[in-house]
Amino acid sequence: MAGRDDVFDPIAVLQALGRHRVTYIVVGGLGRVIHGSDELTDGIDIVPSTGEENLRRLGLALDDLDARRSDGKRLALEQDLVRQPVLELRTDAGELKIVREPEGTRGYDDLRRAATREPLGHGVRPSVASLGDHARMLAALDREQDREPLYTLRHLIELERELTRGRSIER
C-alpha cells in the first residue's frame, strides 16, 4: 500500500508499536504537541530502546505498518540504525522517523528518566520525552527553523512551573 503524503494517523502508528510491545519514547513535533505546543506536524519521531529483542519487535510493528525507507532503499532495521542517525520511513499511517540518539542526548536510556506516559485515547499511552528534554534536543540542533518551537517550549516550561506552583499553593 502506498503511503499518501497527506496521511497522518499517529494513533495507528502507536497502536502498532503497542501491539508488539515495542519500548520507545516519542520525541519531535508530536511530542511537543502532546506537551502543549501549538505547531503542526506531519509525522512521528521515536527513540527506541536498542536492545536486540526490542528491535525485533519494532521490526514486526514496521511490517504491520508496511514501513519502507523514504529513499526507496530496502529496509534492514538493525543495520540501518547503526549506519544512520535518523531512519526516515513512510508507512500506511504517515511518516515515521526512528532516531537512535537525538542531538543533545544519549538516546533512549537518557530520555526515559524524565519521560512520562501520556494518554492519547484508543488505549494508547506512549512514553513522551519531557519538555526539558525536548528543549535540550532542539537547542542542540541549533537550527534557524527551530527557534520558534524552542521559544514556545521555553514558554511552556515557564507556564508549567507557574501552574505547578499554583497547585501547591492551593493545597
Next chain:
Amino acid sequence: MRFTATPARIEPVTSGTLIREARLRAGLSQGELSERSGKDRAQIARWERDVVQPSFETLRDLVRACRFDLELALVPYEADRQQDTRLRKTLERSPQERVQAMLRARRR
C-alpha cells in the same frame, strides 16, 4: 569573566540551559563539574535537564565553578501576551485533545 547566554538561541533561558552552556563552554564533563563544585553528578544532570531547579545561590556556584559569572540586571518585562493566552488554552486540554486539535488544524 562574565557569562552571557546567547539570547537569540536559548531565549527564554532556564537554569538548566545556563548550567549546561557554562559547563560545555568550560569543556567540562558533568563528572568534572561535580568534582569542582562539590555537587552530586546525578543532581547536576537533573538540573541541566530542568527536571528540578537549583536555588539561585547554587546556580551561581555552578557557573562560577566553570569560571564564569552571572551578570544580572532588572529590566522591564513584557510577556508575549498572544502566545501566552494561546498556550494557556492549550494547557487546559488533555494530551489527547491537543493531538486531535493538531490533526484537525492540519486537515484545514
